[in-house]
Amino acid sequence: MRYVSRRVGLFLITLWAALTVNFIIPRVMPGNEAQAVLATFRNVNPAALHALEIEFGVNVHQNLLITYFQYIWNCLTGQFGLTAQRVPVLTEIISKLPWTLGLVGVTTVIAFAIGTFVGVLGAWRRGGKLDGLLPPLLFIVASFPVFFVGLLLLFVFAVTLNWLPLSSNYSIGTEPSLSLSFIGDVLVHAILPAISLIVVTAGLWIYSMRNNMITTLAEDYVKMGRAKGLKSWRIMIDYAARNAILPNLTGFAMQLGYVLGGSILIEYTFSYPGLGYLFYTSTTDHDLPLMQALFLVYTLAVLVCVLLADLATAGLDPRTRDA
Amino acid sequence: MVSTWRTNLRRFKPMTVLVVAGVLAAACGSATTANSGGTANTGKVGGKLLIDNESGSTWTCQFNPFNPSVNITSIGFIYEPLEFINILQTNPDGTPKVTPWLATASSWSSDFKTLTMTIRSGVKWSDGSPFSANDVLYTFNALKADPALDLNALWSVDSGPLTNVTLQGSDQVVFTFNAPAESYFYYVADQTPIVPQHIWSTQDQTKLDTYADTAPVGTGPYLMSNCSQDNIKYLRNTKYWQSKPGHPVPQVAEVDYPAFLSNTSANLYLAQGQAQWGAQYIPNIQSYYINKSPSTRHYWFPPTLNVSLFPNLNNPLLSNLAVRQAISMAIDRSQVSQRGESGYEPAANQTGIVLPTYKAWYEKSLDTTTYSPSKAESTLQAAGFTKGSDGIYANAQGQKLSFSIKTISGYTDWDASLQVITQELKAVGIEVTVQDEDSTPYTNDTQNGTFQLAYGEMPVAGPGPYYELRPLLFSGSIGSTNYERYRSTSTDALFNQYSGATPAQQLTIIHEISAVMAQDLPVIPVVEGVDWYQYDTTNFGGWPTPSNPYAQPPVWATPDNGMVLTQLYPVS
Numbered sequence: 001m002r003y004v005s006r007r008v009g010l011f012l013i014t015l016w017a018a019l020t021v022n023f024i025i026p027r028v029m030p031g032n033e034a035q036a037v038l039a040t041f042r043n044v045n046p047a048a049l050h051a052l053e054i055e056f057g058v059n060v061h062q063n064l065l066i067t068y069f070q071y072i073w074n075c076l077t078g079q080f081g082l083t084a085q086r087v088p089v090l091t092e093i094i095s096k097l098p099w100t101l102g103l104v105g106v107t108t109v110i111a112f113a114i115g116t117f118v119g120v121l122g123a124w125r126r127g128g129k130l131d132g133l134l135p136p137l138l139f140i141v142a143s144f145p146v147f148f149v150g151l152l153l154l155f156v157f158a159v160t161l162n163w164l165p166l167s168s169n170y171s172i173g174t175e176p177s178l179s180l181s182f183i184g185d186v187l188v189h190a191i192l193p194a195i196s197l198i199v200v201t202a203g204l205w206i207y208s209m210r211n212n213m214i215t216t217l218a219e220d221y222v223k224m225g226r227a228k229g230l231k232s233w234r235i236m237i238d239y240a241a242r243n244a245i246l247p248n249l250t251g252f253a254m255q256l257g258y259v260l261g262g263s264i265l266i267e268y269t270f271s272y273p274g275l276g277y278l279f280y281t282s283t284t285d286h287d288l289p290l291m292q293a294l295f296l297v298y299t300l301a302v303l304v305c306v307l308l309a310d311l312a313t314a315g316l317d318p319r320t321r322d323a
Numbered sequence: 324m325v326s327t328w329r330t331n332l333r334r335f336k337p338m339t340v341l342v343v344a345g346v347l348a349a350a351c352g353s354a355t356t357a358n359s360g361g362t363a364n365t366g367k368v369g370g371k372l373l374i375d376n377e378s379g380s381t382w383t384c385q386f387n388p389f390n391p392s393v394n395i396t397s398i399g400f401i402y403e404p405l406e407f408i409n410i411l412q413t414n415p416d417g418t419p420k421v422t423p424w425l426a427t428a429s430s431w432s433s434d435f436k437t438l439t440m441t442i443r444s445g446v447k448w449s450d451g452s453p454f455s456a457n458d459v460l461y462t463f464n465a466l467k468a469d470p471a472l473d474l475n476a477l478w479s480v481d482s483g484p485l486t487n488v489t490l491q492g493s494d495q496v497v498f499t500f501n502a503p504a505e506s507y508f509y510y511v512a513d514q515t516p517i518v519p520q521h522i523w524s525t526q527d528q529t530k531l532d533t534y535a536d537t538a539p540v541g542t543g544p545y546l547m548s549n550c551s552q553d554n555i556k557y558l559r560n561t562k563y564w565q566s567k568p569g570h571p572v573p574q575v576a577e578v579d580y581p582a583f584l585s586n587t588s589a590n591l592y593l594a595q596g597q598a599q600w601g602a603q604y605i606p607n608i609q610s611y612y613i614n615k616s617p618s619t620r621h622y623w624f625p626p627t628l629n630v631s632l633f634p635n636l637n638n639p640l641l642s643n644l645a646v647r648q649a650i651s652m653a654i655d656r657s658q659v660s661q662r663g664e665s666g667y668e669p670a671a672n673q674t675g676i677v678l679p680t681y682k683a684w685y686e687k688s689l690d691t692t693t694y695s696p697s698k699a700e701s702t703l704q705a706a707g708f709t710k711g712s713d714g715i716y717a718n719a720q721g722q723k724l725s726f727s728i729k730t731i732s733g734y735t736d737w738d739a740s741l742q743v744i745t746q747e748l749k750a751v752g753i754e755v756t757v758q759d760e761d762s763t764p765y766t767n768d769t770q771n772g773t774f775q776l777a778y779g780e781m782p783v784a785g786p787g788p789y790y791e792l793r794p795l796l797f798s799g800s801i802g803s804t805n806y807e808r809y810r811s812t813s814t815d816a817l818f819n820q821y822s823g824a825t826p827a828q829q830l831t832i833i834h835e836i837s838a839v840m841a842q843d844l845p846v847i848p849v850v851e852g853v854d855w856y857q858y859d860t861t862n863f864g865g866w867p868t869p870s871n872p873y874a875q876p877p878v879w880a881t882p883d884n885g886m887v888l889t890q891l892y893p894v895s
Contacts, residue, residue, distance in 0.1 A: 031763035035770065037391055038782060039762035043879055044391045045514070046782050046794050046804040047476035047483075052391070055471035055532045085392040086533050087383045095552065167588045172581040172597075173373075173554060271584035273381050273552070281380045286763050 007310045011303055018299040023071050025295075026288050032058045033084050036286035056084070075296055084287040092278065093293060099169055100274035103190055104263040105256075107197040112252050114198065115205020120241045122206065123213030124232075135206045142203025150196040150269040157192060165189050167271035193270045201255075205248065212244035219243075250309045257305030260298050364570050368559070370862055370893035371577040374878050375598035377589040378582045384550040386539035388516040389472040389532060395878075396580060399885030400557055401449075401541035402516035405429070405440055405459065407886050408509055410680075410786045411625055411872040417683040418826045419509075419786030422886070425454070425517055425542060435503035435823045438511065442494050446564040448519045450540045459496045461520035463488040463511075471532035475510035483507070484822075503823025506793075509785050513882065517542070544573040544888050555580040565889060574892040575863065580878075593857060600887075601857035602877035606665070612857060619861045623869050623876060626680055626851035627784035628791055629671045630737070632728070632744070633769070633777040633806040633846055640722060641775065645706030646753075647844040652699040653751040654744055656692070660850050663740025671848035674837035675795070678851070681788050684833045691841040699751040708752075716752040725754040726775040729768060732759035737778055740850065744778075769806040777806055780852045784875075789829070792836050793818050795846055809845035854880065865890040 031039075034052035038044055053059050074080065080089035118138070122131040141149065158166040165171070170185045216222065217240050225235040263276035271277070275294065282290040386397035398404075405426040412420040423429075426440040446454040463485075466473040470481050477483040479501055487499040498511060519540050526534050539547055542564065545557035557578040565572040583589035586604065593601045594612050605612050613620050632650065634641035641647065656670035672678065673692040676685040700716075708716040708724065717723045728744075730737050741757045748755050755776065760768065769777050781791050781804060794804035797818050801808050817832050817839075824832060840846065856876040858866040867876040867887060874883035874890075 029763075031767035035766040036763045039766040041391050043395060043881060044782060045475050045510070046800075048391060048474040049803050050476050050481050051471050051473045051532075082533060085380075085383050086385060086387070086390055086535065092383075166591060167585050168553075170553075172583070172588075172592060173579065176551070271588060273584060277584070284761065284763070 003314055004311065007307060007314075011307045015299070015303055018303070019072060019075055019296065020068075022292055022295040022299065023068055026286075026291050029286065031286055032056070033286050033288065034058050036284075037084065040285055071292070075292075080293040081289045083282070083290040084285050089289050089293045092290065093275065093297060096273060096275045096278045099272065100260060100263050100267070100276060103193055103272065103274060104197060104259045104266070104276075107194045108201065108255060108259050110194075111198045111201040112205055112248075112255070115202040116209045116241075116245060116248060118202070119206040119209025120213055120236065120244070123210045123217060123244075124236050124240075126214065131210075135203075135210055138199065138203035138206055140203075141199045142201070142207075144200065145265070146196055146200045147265045147269045149200055150193065150266055153192050153196055154269070164192055169272055169274075189272075193266050193272055196269075197266055208251065209244065209248055212247060213240055216240045216244040250313060253305050253309035253312065254302075257302035260301045364572070365574065365892045365894075366569055366571065367893055367895075368571050368574050369576050369895075370574075371579060372575045372600060372863060372891065373598035374578065374580045374600050374602075375589050375593045375857075376580075376583065376602040376878050377586045379584060381552040381582045381584070382550060382555055384537055384552070384555075385535045386547060387532075387534050387536040388518065389466075389474060391474060394516075395881055395884075396555055397536070397539055397541070397547075398516045398881035399543065399883070399888065400545040400578070401539045401543045401547060402518060403541065403543050403885055404513050404516060404882045405442075406512035407874075407882060408513040408786050409872070409874055409883070409886075410627070410784055411875055413681075413683045416826050417787075417830050421512070424882075425459070426512065429508070429512060431505065431508075435505045436500045438498040438500070438504070438508065439491065440496050440498070440512070442496060443564070444494060446542050447562055448521075448540050448542060449546050449560055449562070450519075450522075452519065452521055452540075454517075454519075454542055456490055456494050456496050458520045459517055460488055460490050461524060462515065462517045463496075463498070465518070465523060465528065465531055466515070468528045469531045475507075475514055477507065477510055477515070485511075505824070505829075506789060506822045509790070513786075516882070543885060545578060548577075553582045572889050575888070576893075578888070596859065596861070599859040599861070599863055600878055602855055602879055603857060604855045605857070608667075608857070616859070616861070620857065620859050621866075621868075622855075622857045623867070624667055624853035624855060625869075625872065625876070626669055626677050626853045627875070628780045628852045629675060629677060629846075629848035630668065630740075630778070630780045630850045630852045631671070631846045631848045633774075633779065634844075635772060635775055635777075635806075636808050636810075636845065637772060638726075638775055640718070640724060641726070643706065644844065645702050645708075646724060647847065649699040649703045649751060650748065650753060651844055651847045652693055652695050652702065653748050653753065654847070654849060655694045655747055656849055657694075658747070659740045659743045662743050664736050664850055668736075668850040668853050671851045673841045673844065673848060675792055675840040675846065675848055676788050676833075676837060677784075677791070684788050684830065684837075686834045686837060689834065689837045689841050696747070696751045703752065710752050714749075714752055715754045723754065724752065725756075727756050727758045728776040728778055729758050729760055729765060729774040730778040731762050731765045733762075741778055744849070770803055772801075772806070772808055774806075778849075779806070787829075788833055788836075789818075789821055792833070792840070793821075796836070796839070807845055809843075811839070811843075814839050860894070862893060862895075863891050864894045865892045 033056040034049055037052050038046065038049060083089055083092055118134050122135050125131055154166065157164045165188060169189050174182060174185055176182060222235060222239050225239045260275055263274055264279055267274045267276035268280050279294045282294060383393055385393045386401060388394045388397045388402040403425055405424060406429060407422040407424045409420045414420055425443055425446060427443050428441040430439050442456040442459055448454055467478045473481045477485045479486050484500040484502045484504045484507060485498060486501045489497050491497045522540055544560055544563050546560050547555065548558040549556040559573050559576050563572055589603050590605050592598050593603055594615060608622055634647055636642045651673060660666060660668055660670045672690050674685065674690050678685055703716050708718055711717050715723050715725060728741060730741060745755050745757065768774050769779060781794055784791060794800050796809050796814055797805060798810045798815050817835055821829055821832050854875060854877045867874050874886040878884050
């Protein structure tokens with residue numbers, strides 16, 4: 001119990017620190033929202049600076065400490081206010097969230113599954129054809145930045161071959177519905193960003209899974225299994241992989257937390273209107289309320305997943321509870 | 324190749340593919356034979372027009388015409404101005420062409436301090452309520468009640484000249500100013516959309532800037548029929564006030580405005596022929612767009628604003644006229660136009676008058692624009708600068724002519740232009756290094772004067788060079804648009820006279836200011852920024868063309884877009 005309360009306490013302290021950093025960073029960025037509107041939108045008379053400063057409260061010098069406590073209170077109560085475009089921040093985030101969860105969440109799971117599976121097979125037939133080809137290949141790809149892989153795929157499949165769409169989440173002009181054709185359209189648009197994410201992340205899972213597996217395969221109880229004459233798939237899955245996957249599961253829980261934040265580059269590359277793209281525009285628009293809320297969402301996602309992983313470890317491994 | 328720079332609707336500049344031989348310097352496509360501009364009404368109604376303009380973010384489905392991040396989707400379509408002023412067309416006396424819109428007439432008092440506008444009768448809001456002078460009165464007073472709406476700083480409380488708006492009789496609105504305000508006519512008549520009192524007055528009058536206006540009721544040619552994050556669908560307003568029996572206005576039945584997040588996707592959509600009205604920067608437009616259907620696809624890039632080098636006049640070296648003269652003479656503007664801007668943006672001149680758009684205001688005898696590296700060097704030498712062993716000139720105190728130029732990152736055509744400029748300045752012994760910045764810090768730095776040289780342009784054009792030159796040179800604009808921090812009481816006086824002057828006097832004033840630009844070189848214009856505009860005549864006619872420039876053609880130019888929408892007609 002002491003372990004759990006310590007973890008929860010650490011979670012709260014980290015959350016507070018993150019909130020505070022989140023409060024400070026946007027405020028030290030050069031420029032303000034009014035200048036950002038002038039810099040961003042065409043057709044705005046420079047004389048609008050005065051009106052915009054009033055609108056965004058730029059020259060209203062409030063006590064920073066009071067603003068800080070207001071901000072903490074608003075974060076705790078979920079009042080994020082309006083974006084620079086005058087839309088409720090929550091509405092904006094909720095409308096983009098499904099696209100990011102759908103794209104990055106699903107690909108994270110797929111990458112984990114592929115990585116684990118290839119890692120297990122590779123270790124089992126160490127030095128075999130599969131082991132000689134896939135792990136090194138994917139590990140090399142994993143060292144590329146995700147936007148580079150994305151651009152490469154775009155160049156080949158969208159620009160040169162023209163097989164797949166260039167950008168966006170579905171075709172311009174189609175009305176979102178639950179029809180098969182619309183779902184198909186969404187999937188077609190997700191292919192390239194999804195592949196980029198999978199090839200880049202799968203390599204890391206292969207690497208760690210293969211290593212864990214090799215260590216586990218050297219254990220006595222695996223030899224015991226062989227000696228008993230068990231079928232080889234049963235030894236591979238039930239004896240070796242089941243134990244080897246434990247450290248990876250913790251890593252996976254943490255990786256899920258990064259799903260939201262990790263999407264910025266890929267959504268930018270593919271103009272995919274999810275949270276990552278929203279984060280990019282909020283930064284260039286100097287949209288403080290939106291930026292802060294997104295930071296908060298990212299931080300919370302990571303912290304909650306780490307906490308869950310910690311708690312899960314405590315549940316699975318009795319040794320940690322006394323630590 | 325794949326970029327998500329917000330290009331066109333927003334002020335972001337495009338990723339430029341470098342100069343391709345064969346791209347014409349001519350800033351226009353082949354002229355269309357379609358007649359347009361108020362004469363051609365075929366009596367037919369139909370068709371679906373698609374607009375193609377990168378927006379950089381998805382639609383918020385708000386239509387508040389005073390919210391600068393969304394008003395390009397409501398002004399012109401739904402909300403209309405009192406009069407339409409065409410900045411691209413002038414009357415023989417040099418005054419801009421004015422078309423009465425929600426007002427039928429307007430007149431100034433002789434001292435230009437009182438403006439009386441007669442409001443059109445018989446106009447109805449799209450919900451059926453009658454439109455009246457009260458709506459006009461309400462709109463202007465709303466700008467006073469919530470200063471955040473006063474985007475053109477009209478009211479005296481927002482440092483403008485407007486002090487009072489009253490009703491005279493039942494159909495006239497009288498604007499009273501505390502100083503001659505002729506130059507404010509553009510902002511009052513053309514740049515202020517009129518909103519319905521019966522709807523807007525029910526909102527919190529001090530927070531109208533946050534009013535979402537998701538179901539807009541306007542007087543305009545279109546009704547917002549459906550809005551999602553990625554598309555706005557407009558249907559024609561069947562009861563539009565310009566419609567007469569046998570003369571339906573507008574004639575295009577449906578207009579769709581998709582949200583394009585990237586320039587690439589917007590360009591592709593246009594090239595595939597799916598959209599008809601483009602406002603896109605397209606590298607290699609001839610092969611990428613025009614050649615796919617040369618008889619129906621056209622482009623026209625009318626110049627409206629100078630892209631200039633801003634010397635910070637607080638800098639002791641740049642405040643030296645000889646240095647600025649040398650910089651101006653060292654730059655071969657046509658080279659910058661060709662190599663930096665693919666010839667799409669023509670070379671500018673030192674008088675600051677954008678040609679051919681404002682040719683009525685241009686006086687050739689004043690123009691000092693010369694390209695002469697040798698004269699640039701002799702000017703520096705005459706001013707006491709000597710060339711060091713590194714080939715860079717320095718003054719007697721040993722201060723080298725070595726400067727940084729701030730520009731906006733992502734504006735790759737500007738980067739290409741600056742590469743040309745850097746080489747040309749280097750050739751005459753002036754060293755410059757380009758410093759790319761994000762647009763918001765760039766705006767912050769240029770406004771606050773933390774730069775040596777800056778490359779950039781004014782945000783918006785108006786009906787005449789005054790609307791660009793005043794923000795550029797008036798000392799009261801230091802801290803906002805007078806980036807270079809030019810101070811001259813005589814120039815300020817010229818600007819102050821302008822708003823109380825007759826058209827002939829205004830022309831003289833602009834000539835005097837041109838002379839200041841040409842002699843003092845407070846700003847060094849390099850090329851002329853243009854409006855990107857493409858159109859396809861396969862399904863629709865009535866487009867603005869170089870021979871019939873009846874409105875500023877890009878769809879983000881409001882309320883010009885409304886003018887274009889009333890002129891387009893379906894062809895079959």
